[in-house]
Amino acid sequence: MPAPSFQELILALSRYWAEQGCVLIQPLDLEVGAGTFHPATFLRAIGPEPWHAAYVQPSRRPTDGRYGENPNRLQRYYQFQVVMKPHPADILERYFGSLEALGIDPLVHDLRLIEDNWESPTLGAWGLGWEVWLDGMEITQFTYFQQAGGLECKPVMGEITYGLERLAMYLQEVESVFDILWAETPSGPVFYRDVYHQNEVEQSAYNFEHADLEALFAAFAHHEKEAIRLAELGLPLPAYEQVCKASHSFNLLDARRAISVTERQGYILRVRRIAQKVAECYYAQRERLGFPGLRGGRA
Amino acid sequence: MSGMRTLLVEVGCEELPPKDLGQLTECFAGEVRNRLEAAGVPCGEFESFYTPRRLAIRGEVAERQSDRVVERRGPSVKAGRDAQGRPTPALLGFARSVGAEPEALEVVETEKGAFFVHRREEPGRPVGELLPSILAEALAALPMVRPMRWGEGEHRFLRPVHWLVVLLDDEVVAAELFGVRSGRESRGHRFHHPQPVPIPHAKEYLDRLREAKVLADPKERSERIREEYTQAAKNAGLSPVVNDDLLFELEAIVEWPRAILCSFDAAFLRVPEEVLMSTMMRNQRFIPLKNGQGRLSERFIGIANLDSKNPEEIRRGYERVIRPRFADAAFFWDQDRAVPLAAHREALAKVVYQQALGTLADKSERVAKLAEELAPIVGASPERAREAALLSRCDLMTRLVGEFPELQGTIGRRIAEDQKLDPEIAEALEAFYRPRFAGDALPLGPLAITLAVADRLDTLAGGFAAGLKPTGNKDPFALRRAAAGLARILVRGNPKHIGAVDLRAFLGKAAALQPTPSKPDPEALYDFVLERLRSEVLSLKLEVPEALPADGEGIVVLEKGPEAGEISSQTFAAVAALRPPILFDFLRRAAAIEAFRSDPRAEALIQANKRIRNILRKAGEHTVADPDPERFTEEAETILWQEVLRIRDAAEAALKGSPSLRYRQALAALAELAGPLDRFFTEVLVMCEDEALRRNRLALLAAAEAPFREIAEFSLLPG
Known part of the structure; x- marks a missing residue:
């Protein structure tokens, strides 16, 4: 089987996980650092309601930007996220099935689960799981959520996060992320560089040089306040968007090195505090609604 | 043994964390065995097995409880x-x-x-009836650092549990653990043999799994890994670089190990080999290969977890994964080596070492001052000591140390070598971190020793000054490690270098250099080091030669040996009571006392010392004046006094002699007081009615005791 293009990779994973019963939803339209921030993972991990979903999430890591000059580092990249709650007992086998669907033969390649316990200090979330290594290269994070927003996850959500660029580089055997074939089109091949290289150059300049510090500090404070206010108004969903925005403001400030090592911990704790508050508010809200997801239909 | 059966228990899981897997399985075996025996079921030896996907135990157990x-x-x-x-x-x-x-x-x-x-x-119940609850209790008793929940259940274990085999010989024992019912079906290799593997008899466990491409016995697996990489290395004509950590981890993350020989672009060999090795070993669990000259080669071995249909694909994968990592390292190395090491001192002035103690530049300056003073005593050049101290933390500012924090010191050394700095300084930049852990090598050269001692003096004084003295198991500044390192260097280093370092004086200097408003108490620092010295010295074995050598050192520090002597905790306490400022001198005193204790007169002398101490304490006598011979009434008094005068002079002369022999010679002289003291106590009543007589006798005893107290507090010795 010829190596899939980047979009074929997304299509194949989407089709595979749809067949496993996942709802295919779309990316969150906010800047977040990982697919875990999408309410379809973070909020849905909370409470007893079942939930199975898959989606692509653009993920922004301002400090990882390299002005498009490093073949392996990007300040914005894609994760393919699968969440299953409760997870089926054979979720690992299903995951390996997805790799086979991409043409990776587990009797040829060295596929390994290497212990990796995940923790998001800002979200007050943690879980146990693995990095998945394909011939020594990490292509996936696999996590059994134990806590989110400081709340115990019952039942447990299984979370699978594919690093799409890594996987595509491996399958297409290219050494630079920018050489990934995005799609073959009638007017010729389109590469990752054609789609995103200039974005890396300009966004790196913004992240490291031009982001307005004063506005970002103000934004952080504003979003923090809003998150608390909205949570107190019993509006956990908009409150949670404020948490995401506060977190991204912090990431930008961090990239500008505007936060000293000693202050850094304080900011992380502040985000965690609002994430926790919103998580509790969300749980209370679902409880008030009678956990509609338990009645068969998905709310 | 009749009536005995073989018990097999296998808990099948998703991939388990490799750390402590062996200990955990042994613990599982122990818990089951102890519980069976407590229930009156005689047991034989138990074996324990594990792989990433299973914990298993097997042992001989009686068919039923005893009546x-x-x-x-x-x-x-x-x-x-x-x-x-x-x-x-x-x-x-x-x-x-x-x-x-x-x-x-x-x-x-x-x-x-x-x-x-x-x-x-x-009547005893059949063992099969006891097992379900015993297994559940045993598993619940395992020390798990981070257990997890999964699915909808409330069960907790290291990873989700999928299958359970419980067999007594060839019979399944019905049990349910973690919501899983027992059976005889194990599982083979995740990809080679995904279908169930029935185990017909407990004794066939390892064989049946081997057929399903699982080496369940960790010993067999390590052996196979060793064979695999040894053969691959041999094929390449190179020697493998492995350490226990790597081997252990490899063994705990594979079920069916196969070596894959790979290579990387030889151009990367210009990067310090420690960096390349750390990348391979720590990040990827690859085995580096060295050539006949002991230099890193461009080839390496990866251990795969299967018999691949096409190992070439895995080789290409392993080679691809290492390339960007090496490229990053090479990029950082090129950047770092282009900057003179000393140029980083400016940056050090901006990094806070500790709030109360200033920046890293401030710390380096304090260390430099101490090192300068210490250097002549240790046998190093003060100028070089100063330079080395000022360079000693510069590598913390390099990109490579940012990426490989475990290579601090090593990177400094490599950059210094690359920039053609003084080789002794380059070596010291790496060596002064030693010993980094218990059992690590010590710094050897005088410059490295000077820097290692000066650095730890400042760390300790600074830690105390900033109020970071460890409490309980909290030691945020790693002061215990610093003190233990200092103690080790000062007793186990070459006496030529460390034999004259006055620890108490230097702790005083280090304390005075701290920038805090109130300086730490040097004597409290000395006590803190002494606490660490205790565990160091008590674990030492000393060889004390039979005949006193004419010159040179009278003691040899050994790790162990048939003729080695140990220092007892009483001897330690007896010497510590005198607070000897030079730690190596502490060791000499202790060694001399240990040798002296085999003298037939030792016990009597120790007894006499205890007695004198008691009498003087009770009498509250603090006289330092010699007794008045005119007041002697008994012959035993006169004889003791004559002997004290003679032996006191001999002991004093000995104490002024060769450092390595002084205590042994002094003790040899003092041993002759045994007879006169014994006679004195037999014939003379010290606490007599006549006060003048009594005071004179107390003075005589104080005079007899004094030379002993030049060496140690003898009354603290057992006797």
Whole structure:
């Protein structure tokens, strides 16, 4: 089987996980650092309601930007996220099935689960799981959520996060992320560089040089306040968007090195505090609604 | 053994964390065995096995519990019969509860009087009936750092549990653990043999799994890994670089190991080999290969977890994964080496070492001052010591140390070598971090020792000054490690270098250099080091030669050896009471005392010292004046005084002699006081009525004791 293009990779994973019963939803339209921030993972991990979903999430890591000059580092990249709650007992086998669907033969390649316990200090979330290594290269994070927003996850959500660029580089055997074939089109091949290289150059300049510090500090404070206010108004969903925005403001400030090592911990704790508050508010809200997801239909 | 059966338990899981897997499985075996024995089931030895996907134990167990007598005690005889000797309601109730007639109950005499008892012989139950609860208890008792929940259940274990095999010989024992029912079906290799593997008999466990491409016995797996990489290295004509951590981890993350020989672009070999090796070993669990000259080669070995249909694909994968990592490292190395090491000092001035203690540049300056003073004593050049101290933390500012923090010091050394700095300084930049952990090598050269000692002096004084003294198991500044390192260097280093370092004086200097408003107490620092010295010295074995050498060192520090002597904790305390400022001198005193204790007169002398100490303490006598011979009334007094005068001079002369022999020679002289002291105590009453006489005798005893106290506090020795 010829190596899939980047979009074929997304299509194949989407089709595979749809067949496993996942709802295919779309990316969150906010800047977040990982697919875990999408309410379809973070909020849905909370409470007893079942939930199975898959989606692509653009993920922004301002400090990882390299002005498009490093073949392996990007300040914005894609994760393919699968969440299953409760997870089926054979979720690992299903995951390996997805790799086979991409043409990776587990009797040829060295596929390994290497212990990796995940923790998001800002979200007050943690879980146990693995990095998945394909011939020594990490292509996936696999996590059994134990806590989110400081709340115990019952039942447990299984979370699978594919690093799409890594996987595509491996399958297409290219050494630079920018050489990934995005799609073959009638007017010729389109590469990752054609789609995103200039974005890396300009966004790196913004992240490291031009982001307005004063506005970002103000934004952080504003979003923090809003998150608390909205949570107190019993509006956990908009409150949670404020948490995401506060977190991204912090990431930008961090990239500008505007936060000293000693202050850094304080900011992380502040985000965690609002994430926790919103998580509790969300749980209370679902409880008030009678956990509609338990009645068969998905709310 | 008849009546014995083989028990096999296998808990099948998703991929388990490799750390402590071996200990955990052994612990599981121990917990099961202990519980069986406590329940009266004789057991033989247990074996434990594990792979990333299973924990298993196997052992010989008796078919059933031994029969036992169950005894229940009822009411006392007093309470059990009334005045007419008839059974009371209490006795009748008891008899009913055990299903016996009151007349059939026995009476036993106890300390609390006579009681009715009921005895019943209970036949042992078959072991299979006991196992379900014993296994559940044993698993619950395992020390798990981070257990997890999964699915909808409430069970907790290291990773989700999928299958359970419990066999007694060839029979399945019905049990349920973690919501999984037991059976005889294990699983083979995740990809080679995904279908169930029935285990017909507990004894066939390893063989059946081997057929399903799983080496369940960790010893067999390590051996296979060793064979695999040894063969691959041999094919390449190179030697593998492995350490215990790597081997252990490899063994815990594979079920079916196969070596894959790979290579990387030789151009990367310009990067310090420690960086490349760390990348391979720590990040990727690859085995580096060295050539005949001991230099890193461009080839390496990866251990795959399968018999690939196409190992070439894996090789290409391994080679691809290492390339960007090496490219990053090479990029950082090129950047770092282009900057003179000393140029980083500016940046050090911006990094806070500790709030109360200033920046890293401030710390380096304090270390430089101490090193300059220490250098001539250790045998190093003060100028170089200063330079080395000022360079000693510069590599913390490099990109490579940012990426490979475990290589701090090593990177400094490599950059210094690359920039053609003084080779002794380059070496010291790496070596002064030693010892980094218990059992690590010590710094060897005088410059490295100077820097290592100066750095730790400042760390300790700074830690105390900033109020970071460890409490309980909290030691945020790693002061215990610093003190232990200091103690080790100062007793185990070459005496030529460390034999004259006055620790108390230098702790004083280090304390005075701290930028805090109040300086730490040097004596408290000395006590803190002494605490660490204790564990260091008590674990030392010393070889004390039979004949005193004419010159040179009289003691040799050994790790162990048949003729080695140990220092006892009493000897340590006896020497510590004197607070010797030079730690190596501490060791000499202790060694001399240990040698002296084998002298036949030692016990009597120690006894005499204890007695004198007691008498003087009770008398509250603090006189330092010699006794007045005119006041002697007994011959024993006169003889003791003459001997004290003679031996005191001999001991004093010995103490001024060769450092390595002084204490042994002084003790040899002092041993001659044994006889006169013994006679004195037999014939003379110290605490006599006549006060003048009594005071004179106390003065005589104080004079006899004084030379001993030049060496150690003898009254603290056992005797």
